[in-house]
Every structure is written in C-alpha cells, then in structure tokens.
Amino acid sequence: MRRKIWIFLFVLMLMLLAACSDNHSDETKEETEELAELKVDFALPESAEVDEEVELKAIVTYGDEKVKDADEMEFEYWKQGNEDDSTTVEAQNNEDGTYTAKVSFEEDAVYEIYAHTTARDLHTMPKKSIEVGNAIADEHDAHDEHGDHEHENADGLHMHFMEPEEVKTDEEVDLITHLQMDDEPIEKADVQYDISKKDESDNQETAEAEETKAGEYKATHTFSEAGSYTIQIHVEDDDGVKEQEEYKIEVK
Structure with missing residues (x-):
C-alpha cells in the first residue's frame, strides 16, 4: 500500500513539473513574441528614366524569422x-x-512610395522616394522660382488614410488610418473622424477610432445620404503629436 502511495506521489510530481515547464515555455514564447518586431527592408533605386521598368522589393522579417505569409x-x-x-x-x-x-x-518627377505591410497582427509602411527623368533639374528650377518646395513634416509623422474603394448609403464602412513616426507605428493615440456633407459643415458627425493593430486606427460609419463628404482626421497622443488632415469621399 505504502509503495502505491509513493508511486502515486512520484507520478503527481512529474505531472506538476511538466505543467510548470509548459507554462514557462509558453511565457518565454509570449515574451519572445512581444520583443519581436515587424521590419520591412524596402529596396528601391535612387533614380530611373521615364517609362523604365523598376523593381520594387521588400524583405519582411519578424524578429529573426523571414515572413513568408504576410497578410x-x-x-x-x-x-x-x-x-x-x-x-x-x-x-x-x-x-x-x-x-x-x-x-x-x-x-519627370519625384515619386514617393509606401510599402504597406501587414503581418503578425502588425502593420508598417516604410516610405521611400525615387527621382524619375529630369526630376532633379525640375526641382532646382522650382526652388529658384518659388523658394523652398514642400517637405515632409519635420517631426517625421506619416498619416495615411485608407480611402474606401466604394461607399454606398446605408452600408457600414470602415474608416482606417495608419500612423507612423520615423517608420515606427504610433500606438495609443486618440484618433477621431469628423464627418460632414459638402456645404453642411454645421451638421457634423463624429466617429471615435479604436487601435486595431499597432499604428492602425479604425472606426465604422454609415452614410444615410449620397453625395460628397469631408472627413477630417484628428490625431493626438501623450508625446505631443497633434495633427489633422482632411479627405474627400463620394457616397453613392
């Protein structure tokens, strides 16, 4: 009888050790996943000729892993x-x-390019530019004539509104904006969409966005009438970011 009790206790101890080991393994895995970062190495030539075929290439990694199945x-x-x-x-x-x-x-122009990437429930969108044809000379002439040309925001903020392809009345539509600061997603920001029909700015509706992925802010809205609408996006965060941009969409 005593021998059976010892065997039972020994088996119970092995089970507890195995459970602790599994829990530790799960915790280690979770910590590793939290530390891992989605990165996109965006390769692009500095210049090209007009109508020349150019290859855009992105190498996507998550920590040490190559991402072969980006969403x-x-x-x-x-x-x-x-x-x-x-x-x-x-x-x-x-x-x-x-x-x-x-x-x-x-x-002949300078073209800017985003590499939109979503994988592992994260989104990133590194941006690069390419000079096509006589873009450098054209920019120089414009600078001499008009002074400084427009630059990217000095604070490195990128706000990208994913304009819906087709919006119809009485159908719920997703309003999605991606935010980055120096190619890193801006997290835990307050994002609000102010929606008004053309020439009816006094009749404004507001939609508060939720962060669905790191740097991605989504709200849903239903338009009751067809027409041209203005969507003003307001962004604030605890690090002093305060920005707004305006977009136009057509509702059918």
Missing part, C-alpha cells in the same frame, strides 16, 4: 505633392520573405 504586401506610389492621386499595386509573394512588384513612371 498584406502592396506598394502605393504617387507624384510628390499629389498623394490624393496615388496608384496601388499588389506585390508578388516569392515565398522566401521577399515581395516584389514592377512598375514604371510616366513623368
């Missing part, structure tokens, strides 16, 4: 100073942690 990887580009008229292309997943796309540019 989203696309490039968005526009002529400098004209972000409202941008073009988005989906990248090809090469299944080795690299994502590529080929594009060409139609005008």
Whole structure:
C-alpha cells in the first residue's frame, strides 16, 4: 500500500513539473513574441528614366524569422505633392520573405512610395522616394522660382488614410488610418473622424477610432445620404503629436 502511495506521489510530481515547464515555455514564447518586431527592408533605386521598368522589393522579417505569409504586401506610389492621386499595386509573394512588384513612371518627377505591410497582427509602411527623368533639374528650377518646395513634416509623422474603394448609403464602412513616426507605428493615440456633407459643415458627425493593430486606427460609419463628404482626421497622443488632415469621399 505504502509503495502505491509513493508511486502515486512520484507520478503527481512529474505531472506538476511538466505543467510548470509548459507554462514557462509558453511565457518565454509570449515574451519572445512581444520583443519581436515587424521590419520591412524596402529596396528601391535612387533614380530611373521615364517609362523604365523598376523593381520594387521588400524583405519582411519578424524578429529573426523571414515572413513568408504576410497578410498584406502592396506598394502605393504617387507624384510628390499629389498623394490624393496615388496608384496601388499588389506585390508578388516569392515565398522566401521577399515581395516584389514592377512598375514604371510616366513623368519627370519625384515619386514617393509606401510599402504597406501587414503581418503578425502588425502593420508598417516604410516610405521611400525615387527621382524619375529630369526630376532633379525640375526641382532646382522650382526652388529658384518659388523658394523652398514642400517637405515632409519635420517631426517625421506619416498619416495615411485608407480611402474606401466604394461607399454606398446605408452600408457600414470602415474608416482606417495608419500612423507612423520615423517608420515606427504610433500606438495609443486618440484618433477621431469628423464627418460632414459638402456645404453642411454645421451638421457634423463624429466617429471615435479604436487601435486595431499597432499604428492602425479604425472606426465604422454609415452614410444615410449620397453625395460628397469631408472627413477630417484628428490625431493626438501623450508625446505631443497633434495633427489633422482632411479627405474627400463620394457616397453613392
């Protein structure tokens, strides 16, 4: 009888040790995941000729791991100073942690490009620029004639509103904005969407956004009438960031 009790106690001790080991392993895994960071190494030539095919390439990593299954990887580009008229292309997943796309540019200009990446419940969007054709000479002439040309915000803030593709009345639509500071997501910010119909600014609706991923702020809204609307995005955080931008959308 005593021998059976000792065997029972020994087995119970092994089970407890195994449980403690599993808990420790889970805690270590969680700590490792918390420390891991989603990074995108965005490779882009400094210059290109008009209509020349250019390869855009992003190498995506999460800690020491190459991300071969990103939820989203696309490039968005526009002529400098004209972000409202941008073009988005989906990248090809090469299944080795690299994502590529080929594009060409139609005008002599500086083009700016985001590498939008979503993986491991995180979003990042590093931005680079490329000089196409005689962009340098054109910029120099503009500088001589008009003084300093427009620069990126001095504080390094990037605010990117994901404009809905099609908005219809009486259908719930997601309003999503990504915030970054020097290529790092801005977390725990207060983001608010002020929505008003054209020429009816006194009749304004407000939607408070929630942070769904690091640096991603989402609110939902239903438009009751068709027409042109203005969406003003207000951003504040505890580090002194205070910014607002305005966008136009059409509701059908």
